[in-house]
Amino acid sequence: MTPKFPVTTPSLHSALKTSVAQYFDQGELKSRGNGQLYAKAIIILTGMIALYVHLIFFTPAWYFALPECVFLGLFITATGFNVMHDGSHGSFSTRTWINTLAGATLECLGGSAYIWKVKHCILHHTFTNVEGVDDDINIGYLMRVNAHQRKLKMHRFQHLYCWFLYMMVYFVWVFQVDYQRYFTGRVGPVPMPRMSPVEHLKFWTGKLVNATLFLVLPISRIGAAHALIGLAITMATAGIALTIVFQLAHTVEHTDFPLPDTDQNQLPDEFAIHQIATTANFATQSRIVTWLVGGLNFQIEHHLFPKVAHVHYPEISRIVRRICQERNIPYVEHTTVRKAVGAHLRHLQTMGRA
């Protein structure tokens, strides 16, 4: 059973929603994607496809191929952050089919869009940092990311070996965990809604397309050894990039890991306060970081307004900060990526020793 949130009236969430709706009304703006987002999507998708085609069909010398694999990994992650992620939340466009198409880029990149929706859009976005429900903080015995998880001796070194695990995240997701979730029908301990025959077909079509693009074609064009080395570099780069962005948003110093009470299975705070307490922003003044990570550095705003396209988060954050300040609600932000990485590693150190 997933936990409940207490109902408070008037809730912070409704106050935030009213102010943000006013912002869109006054500026006569659409809350979904705009020209700026579509131009960015075209640049990123073109870059990713161009790198892939050059690597597979033009067989560059190794000293070009290696950095190109690193860049392909970064472009894959950027596609995830800027196209797939907004599509999966329905914020890329006002048209459902465009959102589905944007979300389906994940199928080509190896993950099931259906399972992602359950894991990310429902469980992670609702029960953020709740042990046993939010699968993002379920790393098994390998790491201890909150005080409710069992501590093992090896966790003392987790701030050092985490980088190796982050490199492996994308491999494990595509080649193991997705299948595990598919066959058990669960994301962690939480059962997924039953998949329709069409969803089953999409799952297997996606896996087939991904295997063709990332294994069959490369191996047939450039040989197994080169193809597998290239794939390893690409996936390790993408793994680190995508994990670090999500870790900097939730598993850093000063974010909470609340538990529901045992009597009523109810969390301590209403939904919006829970989201703000379990989430942190980082490097919001950096336009480059904001552009690259698809506004996920404004993670507080993303958790409060997941159906708003990320290009609006910088403006919305002004409203959220003001209301938090007025109500004395702590709003966690690390001003640079370096400081946020430091806060993540110190959090891991504390969890490994405590």
Ligand SMILES: [Zn+2]
């Ligand atoms: Zn999200």
